[in-house]
Amino acid sequence: MESVQNDTPDRVQTFIDGFDSKIEGGVKKGHVVLLAGTPGTMKSSIALNILYNNVKKRGVNVLYVSVEESKESLLTAMQLLGFGTIDESKFFIVDIGRLRLEHTDADVGRDWFKILKEYLRKKVENEGVEIVVVDSLTAIYSLATIQNPRQELFHFFGFLKRLGVTTFLISETQQNGGAFGPYNEDFLADGTIQLKFVDVGETDVQLRIRAVKMRHSKIHHGYLTLIFRDGQFMATTPIAE
Numbered sequence: 001m002e003s004v005q006n007d008t009p010d011r012v013q014t015f016i017d018g019f020d021s022k023i024e025g026g027v028k029k030g031h032v033v034l035l036a037g038t039p040g041t042m043k044s045s046i047a048l049n050i051l052y053n054n055v056k057k058r059g060v061n062v063l064y065v066s067v068e069e070s071k072e073s074l075l076t077a078m079q080l081l082g083f084g085t086i087d088e089s090k091f092f093i094v095d096i097g098r099l100r101l102e103h104t105d106a107d108v109g110r111d112w113f114k115i116l117k118e119y120l121r122k123k124v125e126n127e128g129v130e131i132v133v134v135d136s137l138t139a140i141y142s143l144a145t146i147q148n149p150r151q152e153l154f155h156f157f158g159f160l161k162r163l164g165v166t167t168f169l170i171s172e173t174q175q176n177g178g179a180f181g182p183y184n185e186d187f188l189a190d191g192t193i194q195l196k197f198v199d200v201g202e203t204d205v206q207l208r209i210r211a212v213k214m215r216h217s218k219i220h221h222g223y224l225t226l227i228f229r230d231g232q233f234m235a236t237t238p239i240a241e
Contacts, residue, residue, distance in 0.1 A: 012131060012166045014193075015053035016046070016209070019235040022220035023211050027191060029130075031215065032160045034137075036171040036180040037195030041207060042228070043170045045081060046195070047133040048074065049233055050168065052083045054131055055091045062131040063123050065116065066095045067139035082231030092123065096139075112144040113156050124163055132160075136170035137181060149183045157188040180212070190215040195226070198238075209235055 011026035020026050027033050037043050051062040066074060071093045078086065099115060116134070123129045134140070146152055160167045169189070171181045180186040180194070192212040197205050208223040224235035 012050070012054065013058075014046070014050050014233075015057070016049070016226070016233040016235050019209060019211075019224060019233075022224070022235070023191075023214050024217040024219065027166060027214065028216045029166050030161065030164055031190035032157055032167045032169065032188075033191040033193060033214075034171050034180055034186055034189045035168050035193050035195070036173050036186075038173055038197065041195035041197065042226070043172075043195060044069070044074075044135055045077065045228070046233065047135060047168055047170060048078055048081065048083065051091060051131060051133060052078065052086065055087060059090070060130045061090045061092070061128045062133075063092045063094070063120070063127075063129045064133045064135065065099075065119070066093065066135050067143070068135060069095065070097060071095045081228075092127065092129065094119070096143075112140055113152060116140070117156070117159050120160075120163060120165075124165055130165055132165050132167045134167065134169050136172060137185065138170075138172040141182065153183055153185060153188055157185075161190075186212070191217075198223070206238065208238065 008025035010029050011024070012029055013020050013026040014023075035043050035047060048064065051064055054060050055062055064074065069077075074093055074095075075086075099119065102119070120129075120132060169185070171185060173180055180192055186192045191214040194210050194212050196208055198208050200206050207226045209226045210221060210223045211219045212221070213219075223238055225238045227234045227236060
């Protein structure tokens with residue numbers, strides 16, 4: 001297994017054994033990265049893994065914003081993954097229900113990107129959050145009325161970069177599509193990590209991961225087989241198809 005010692009303090013590790021070494025030790029701090037994949041490719045689980053291990057092994061404060069699942073559902077998922085109890089003074093989880101309570105006019109046309117920016121700014125200023133996950137961009141699109149998608153996303157991505165946090169944006173991709181989001185979000189992101197299922201032989205399916213791009217990093221662009229075992233994600237050389 002890869003060492004948990006981070007020799008590159010300017011990077012955020014994914015704690016996927018065998019993958020961080022393919023992206024120069026992790027994601028550059030302050031970057032915005034798409035975590036993109038088709039349904040069922042463990043995007044949320046990988047995001048939780050990143051946050052959980054950065055709290056446990058690095059002691060940083062993190063935030064998971066869920067637009068699809070409740071906080072209780074996410075805590076249950078973490079237990080099933082074997083991650084153990086979280087420190088809620090460092091690992092913050094907010095779901096769409098909580099955001100709606102705090103912004104009672106949200107469902108009558110309020111700008112969801114504005115709501116999200118307000119909340120993120122508050123958490124960074126008040127709690128010292130360093131790593132953020134937004135799950136998911138696709139769900140936000142279903143809530144928001146976006147008049148000019150490219151312009152609004154440009155400003156949202158710019159806000160995240162100015163905020164100074166490392167952000168992972170989960171994006172659901174189409175089964176047969178090549179795009180990583182409906183508005184070509186990968187052009188705005190500093191990095192893109194792709195997840196997909198690959199048929200192996202006639203009866204087997206493998207989950208694979210690859211770094212499509214990662215600014216300021218020398219990366220391995222090829223696919224790796226992603227395995228989850230005993231509470232640990234591992235990326236290995238693909239088994240022959």
